[in-house]
Amino acid sequence: MKVTSHEKVDVLAMANHSINEKNADQQQKHQLKNEDATVSAYMSQCFISVSVADSVLSVKSNLIDQLEGEQIPTYLYVIDDEGYLNGILPVKVLLTVADDLFVSDIMRQSYFSVSPEQSRHDIYSLINHSGMDSVPVIHFGKLVGVLRPQDIAELIEDENTLDAHLQGATLPLNEPYLSTSPITLWRKRVGWLLLLFVAEAYTSAVLKAFEDQLEAAISLAFFIPLLIGTGGNSGTQITSTLVRAMALGEVSLRNLWAVLRKEVSTSFLVSVTISFAALIRAWILGVGIEVTIVVSLTIIAITVWSAIVSSIIPMVLKRFSIDPAVVSAPFIATFIDGTGLIIYFEIAKLVMTELA
């Protein structure tokens, strides 16, 4: 970004000023905007209201004085004495029509509106990509606020931040990262981590159940991290793509069958490629033909299994109104680790005659 040479100092001062204002503003609002934030945490009281009985001339002549900042709003809001919204008035129309008309002659009575109690998550899917400029917030017919373009931008940004944190299996922070204490970070993280630990603890039981097979062919153990890691990674690729596509409104539950077909085909192509790499890897380690075959077959089975799980879970969660963003990489990895080990040892028992 460049600043032209004229009045450089002024511009920087100006910029700093506006950044400080913005920070102060954010600080003030930050307490409210946790993961359950509703429209009321984002709406602004900075809107211009007029009455049906006002004349175009009087609205026009007062307009400039009422503007805060340099932006010119797209709409004025027509409310009555008790605060009920009667309609909206496009400023462009106001500037075009004759001065002797009244607001009631030119106001628009059809418009989108939202309620202050609607969740950020709902509004995100509705407003994002709609191209809407500003949206009135209405509570039992009364205008209680307006989502301005910058409020909408902030809401979308916060929802993206929430999703980013959920995808990392941690709770979102309510304050900037650098001012968050280790104790707070511990509280935000330890819940999910303990939950994942307890779920993953199941893998020890699985391995203990296959202790005899492990003792008979210790080289099977060499491939445990590689096999379950690959299963988790390929599942993560699918969920991160799907979760984002669902956030952008491109995919919903009615596409389940199409998604499943697409992901199973893709994962088969992927697994055959990786299986070839696994064959080479096992051959280099010199673990014998049987273990090599088991490892290659397991890669295919785990990758396809991982694709099925990773396609279905986010969509099913969405069905039960749970934010699919909670299906994070750690979530999928934990699920695949336990089930993948069972697949591995069952294939080993089938292929290796000494284990049967």
Next chain:
Amino acid sequence: MKVTSHEKVDVLAMANHSINEKNADQQQKHQLKNEDATVSAYMSQCFISVSVADSVLSVKSNLIDQLEGEQIPTYLYVIDDEGYLNGILPVKVLLTVADDLFVSDIMRQSYFSVSPEQSRHDIYSLINHSGMDSVPVIHFGKLVGVLRPQDIAELIEDENTLDAHLQGATLPLNEPYLSTSPITLWRKRVGWLLLLFVAEAYTSAVLKAFEDQLEAAISLAFFIPLLIGTGGNSGTQITSTLVRAMALGEVSLRNLWAVLRKEVSTSFLVSVTISFAALIRAWILGVGIEVTIVVSLTIIAITVWSAIVSSIIPMVLKRFSIDPAVVSAPFIATFIDGTGLIIYFEIAKLVMTELA
């Protein structure tokens, strides 16, 4: 979102129309907006230009006719015959001043501008949270386009989508998910997955190197997925928080020391908690006091090690101008898996006298 009862059909038709327009628009632009997209892929030609010699009266009277859509721009752009930008003209000022003035009297000569070749990633950090409404795009002094509020919103959204895909260790899609073929998905995914597989293949070598220890105490194998999984998960929590904080401009390389101190303290608190759970888990499995101690100590060591790695890597990548969002959960998991196993078996050799 509610639609008031009046003229319901019209509103919906209107909404559909605008959505179709938007889709057509997106389709057209989509080819350009891959991960290397620059400002030129987002800027618009929809701006109103005036000349320094124009009178306020003539600009005012032509303004309304030149508006596309209902939004009123915050600025007009003052350009000369050869297309050089001379200044910007706030519409609010235009509407306030006397008709007999000229553009040259009221235009502003200090403003922020960007270049069409700047990358989306750079612009994202600069513009996001700046509260800027629209930004002129200038190439060697000439005005070549404008980033309108909706263009800025689209740029920010695309950067968020890219980050979401990178965090899943997959390449971003250039078209909507449902219209992407399995072959394309395969191409987007297989590169990262193969790379991770090859990196993870190292774990087999590590385990083979500790084959004697494994044979002597097979129960050590039971905890492999649990230990490396927990290390990966706690690292993922850190990188997802850090990567987002860096994208929002809250954290940069000069905070490295503060981040490291914060994360090492936090991970110590976290690891002690999880270590207690590990102690209970190993005790339930009945693997003996020595393995139980090894598992509990390893959880602490791996979690703190994972915190160090996860704090440093994203910041170092940023230093080398690599988008830190590539440090995904699979990336961290792969790194921790191999090194975590070494930590595990070295601790085992220290604690368990029969392995020494």
